[in-house]
Amino acid sequence: MPRITPTLWFDTQGEDAATFYVSVFPNSKITDVAHYGEAGPRPAGTVMTVEFELDGQPYLALNGGPEFTFDEAVSLTIDCADQEEVDHYWTKLSEGGQEGPCGWLKDKFGLSWQVAPADLGKLISDPDQARAQRAMAAMLGMKKIDVAALYAAADQK
Structure with missing residues (x-):
């Protein structure tokens, strides 16, 4: 390949x-x-x-010159193992850049990144639709992802 x-x-x-x-x-x-x-x-x-x-x-x-610039149509995703990794990459990459919603940020060069726990996709597509929707609602209210808060919202009854 x-x-x-x-x-x-x-x-x-x-x-x-x-x-x-x-x-x-x-x-x-x-x-x-x-x-x-x-x-x-x-x-x-x-x-x-x-x-x-x-x-x-x-x-x-x-x-290549000023003709083209980055936008959110393309981003790089960092699958983080835990909150420590989320915090590390969020802090480093957002410095001089711009924080966005739902774990997205633009770095100081304008490149978009998604900084999130590696299992976020599984969580927001959980077979238990109520759990998935609670996780999604929590994520939509965050800038930097708070892993514990995300799981707490998903698991509340």
Whole structure:
């Protein structure tokens, strides 16, 4: 099967973003930096692409110019093991960015992230529809996900 590498389009901040992301996630690294040459279209010597890995998943940051920006139509999801992980990633990624509803945030580069417990999908699609709806209602009232409060709402009778 071919390898799929998400490409993230930046104006000029690709290297800064990649450096930031690899500082947030364990087992992550920048693997290559390429620069524009004389053929352009950007000034020779400026960073064109940055290849990096977040916990083994490859990504490419492209400094393509201001024509395109991120929006919420695409986001990266972090399946967190517990509240400690939710807190860690929420704090790091929202710094200088913008908190959103239901575990969503935009980082300082405008990229959208979903920071939630790994079993959130199972919880809000629980076969017990009343339990699932209580969990969904609780989540809809949160910015950063409070795992204990989410389960408390789901399990109340």
